[in-house]
Amino acid sequence: MIIDEVTITVEAGAGGNGCLSFRREKYVPRGGPDGGEGGRGGDIFLEARTDVHTLVDFIYQPLFRARHGEHGKGKNKHGKDSEPVVVRVPVGTLVFDPEKNLIVDMNEDGMKFLIAKGGRGGRGNTTFATSTQQAPRLAERGEPGEIKTIRLELKLLADVGIVGFPNAGKSTLLSRITRAHPKIADYPFTTLEPQLGVVQLSGGRSFVVADVPGLIEGASQGKGLGVRFLKHLERTKLLLHLVELASVERFTEIEKRIRVINRELRQHSAKFQKTPQLIVLTKMDAVPSSKYESWARRLEKKGQPVLTISSVTGQGLNSLMESVWKLLSQIRAEAAAQPVKAKEVVYQAKPRFEIQKRDDGFHVAGPEIKKWVAMTHFESRDALERFQKILQRMGVIKELRKQGAREGDTVFCEGQELTYEPDILDNGHGK
Ligand SMILES: Nc1nc2c(ncn2[C@@H]2O[C@H](COP(=O)(O)OP(=O)(O)OP(=O)(O)O)[C@@H](O)[C@H]2O)c(=O)[nH]1
Numbered sequence: 001m002i003i004d005e006v007t008i009t010v011e012a013g014a015g016g017n018g019c020l021s022f023r024r025e026k027y028v029p030r031g032g033p034d035g036g037e038g039g040r041g042g043d044i045f046l047e048a049r050t051d052v053h054t055l056v057d058f059i060y061q062p063l064f065r066a067r068h069g070e071h072g073k074g075k076n077k078h079g080k081d082s083e084p085v086v087v088r089v090p091v092g093t094l095v096f097d098p099e100k101n102l103i104v105d106m107n108e109d110g111m112k113f114l115i116a117k118g119g120r121g122g123r124g125n126t127t128f129a130t131s132t133q134q135a136p137r138l139a140e141r142g143e144p145g146e147i148k149t150i151r152l153e154l155k156l157l158a159d160v161g162i163v164g165f166p167n168a169g170k171s172t173l174l175s176r177i178t179r180a181h182p183k184i185a186d187y188p189f190t191t192l193e194p195q196l197g198v199v200q201l202s203g204g205r206s207f208v209v210a211d212v213p214g215l216i217e218g219a220s221q222g223k224g225l226g227v228r229f230l231k232h233l234e235r236t237k238l239l240l241h242l243v244e245l246a247s248v249e250r251f252t253e254i255e256k257r258i259r260v261i262n263r264e265l266r267q268h269s270a271k272f273q274k275t276p277q278l279i280v281l282t283k284m285d286a287v288p289s290s291k292y293e294s295w296a297r298r299l300e301k302k303g304q305p306v307l308t309i310s311s312v313t314g315q316g317l318n319s320l321m322e323s324v325w326k327l328l329s330q331i332r333a334e335a336a337a338q339p340v341k342a343k344e345v346v347y348q349a350k351p352r353f354e355i356q357k358r359d360d361g362f363h364v365a366g367p368e369i370k371k372w373v374a375m376t377h378f379e380s381r382d383a384l385e386r387f388q389k390i391l392q393r394m395g396v397i398k399e400l401r402k403q404g405a406r407e408g409d410t411v412f413c414e415g416q417e418l419t420y421e422p423d424i425l426d427n428g429h430g431k
């Protein structure tokens with residue numbers, strides 16, 4: 001079975017704490033501040049790779065953690081930054097947040113995405129020194145690293161899809177050109193689930209082929225096995241449209257079969273209209289050559305590229321594979337010529353904070369608030385004032401006032417209990 005969905009947790013490193021320290025020098029009773037900054041916590045990146053094919057490994061390792069930054073030290077020594085952690089995922093992996101919103105589509109080889117940002121180091125007390133406050137007893141703790149639970153989803157990534165009616169010989173073809181061992185039988189709907197195989201040609205050339213259950217007229221309305229497996233073919237670059245000759249009497253039957261399958265494909269997704277197709281007439285061993293040769297010519301006259309094969313005798317298989325490779329190379333080259341999108345994107349949570357009025361007071365919540373609460377030593381008056389300034393700058397004070405907060409009211413900032421003192425804030429530190 002191909003596992004194509006998994007949930008993992010990524011924990012970026014926290015920043016190192018800033019240091020609170022004063023210089024000690026001989027004959028100098030009180031030296032100035034010399035507490036250094038903490039180092040940055042390690043980031044976590046996702047990287048799309050063509051040499052990773054499944055999400056299976058994540059089942060055994062669902063947690064990725066980056067190291068914390070080193071704490072700052074005295075003598076203005078900064079803590080060391082931590083190295084990022086890179087999580088390798090197959091190209092084509094879709095990444096969702098727990099609310100099922102798409103965060104990013106890892107659809108380009110080598111693309112890197114910052115999924116969890118490491119915290120910055122806390123400032124040491126040196127940086128808090130001002131002309132009026134020369135001996136600040138204030139240092140920040142490191143910023144917590146981002147922690148996210150994400151769901152990875154991988155659509156089977158086949159380059160080539162095989163479509164056609166049941167019994168067309170799709171699975172037989174897959175078994176001949178790859179090492180896959182699909183079930184093959186002379187009754188319809190033998191294949192119940194998509195099957196993947198890798199075609200390996202000389203010179204290290206390879207591509208992935210998917211065989212899906214057969215379609216019938218009305219499949220898009222759920223007839224037969226329906227079209228639900230077609231989503232596995234949405235990203236293919238090329239479709240092999242198989243039509244078997246053994247049960248065909250007249251040319252118009254071939255045309256009709258092609259039309260029916262194309263209609264079902266189209267009704268499932270408009271994307272298929274743009275996917276190039278090769279018509280493959282199969283089971284040539286079961287019909288006289290005079291017949292299939294003239295049928296192939298008639299199809300070609302209508303502008304359809306056609307190849308004729310037998311998976312039993314192997315006739316036509318090599319030239320089919322070479323044609324597929326040629327077409328794929330062209331399609332890939334065209335795709336590579338498209339302008340490249342920005343490779344690294346930073347995903348940010350949207351709302352900055354949220355205020356709820358409850359019986360015991362106002363509750364302010366949000367990732368930024370959480371961060372500043374974690375970074376503040378609340379026992380220090382200076383730190384507390386600075387925290388209030390930050391709330392002011394973020395617009396929290398204004399919003400509290402709007403929601404009816406009065407002097408003396410209790411405000412919980414991510415669990416940290418504070419008292420609302422608008423006058424001090426308004427007069428003391430301006431806007
Ligand atoms: N004579 C002949 N028979 C073939 C050829 N290819 C496949 N068959 C036979 O056709 C029947 C159906 O083949 P499958 O490969 O199972 O067909 P399928 O398209 O995968 O069918 P579903 O999975 O039911 O959609 C089997 O009995 C195969 O042995 C061929 O090239 N020549």
Ligand SMILES: [Mg+2]
Nearest residue numbers: 170171190191
């Ligand atoms: Mg089959």
